[in-house]
Amino acid sequence: MSHSPEIGKKAPNFNLPATGDKKLSLKDFKGKHLVIYFYPKDATPGCTTEGQNFRDTFNKFKNANCSILGVSRDSIKSHEKFKEKQAFPFDLLSDEDEEMCKAYDVIKLKKLYGREYMGIERSTFLIDANGKLKKEWRKIKVKGHVDEVLAEVKALNA
Known part of the structure; x- marks a missing residue:
């Protein structure tokens, strides 16, 4: 049984290959806030929009001393293409073994066209400059999500 990470406690560590070798x-990311967003698949409509929203507000996050990472089970090769095509100014992590996905408890039973399968549930985590988990969003609807995350980051600095 996987456990969700606890708010206010140290965020689960990770050590994964990322874009840019x-x-x-x-x-x-010590000394910086960090937004980690998990998404189901590179280059699919919802995931592309979500990434673009983070891209378009990237400087606002940067000005708030916050880094952004995207995570999915796609390969680095797939990530590099996706990142380049969308001009993402942040890195994407490849979690092919689902190690990080499990640590953050984002692998859930999903249904598509009547078929059930285990996949990544769109989720975002906010970690503060001391490595503590401050907030989590699960079962995300893409619209308006990034603005909500940015507001929380700014609140950390207030």
Whole structure:
């Protein structure tokens, strides 16, 4: 049984390959707030829109001392194409073994056209500059989501 990470406690660590030939872990973001958003699949409509929304507000997050990471089970090769095509100014992590997905408890039973399968439930986590989990959003509707996340980041700095 997987457990959800607890708000107010240390966020689960990760160490995964990322775009730009990097390997990233939680400690790389010490002293900065971090938004991690999990999404089902590269280059699908909802995931593309969500990524574009983060891209378009990226400077506002940056000005609020906040980094952004996108995570899915897609390969780095797929991520590089998606990132380049959408001109994302942030990195995408490849979690092919679902290690990070499980640590953040985002693998859920999903239904599509009557078929049931395990997949990533669109979820976002906000981690503060000390590595503590401050807020989580699950079962996200893309519209308006990024603005909500940005408001929370700004509240951390208030």
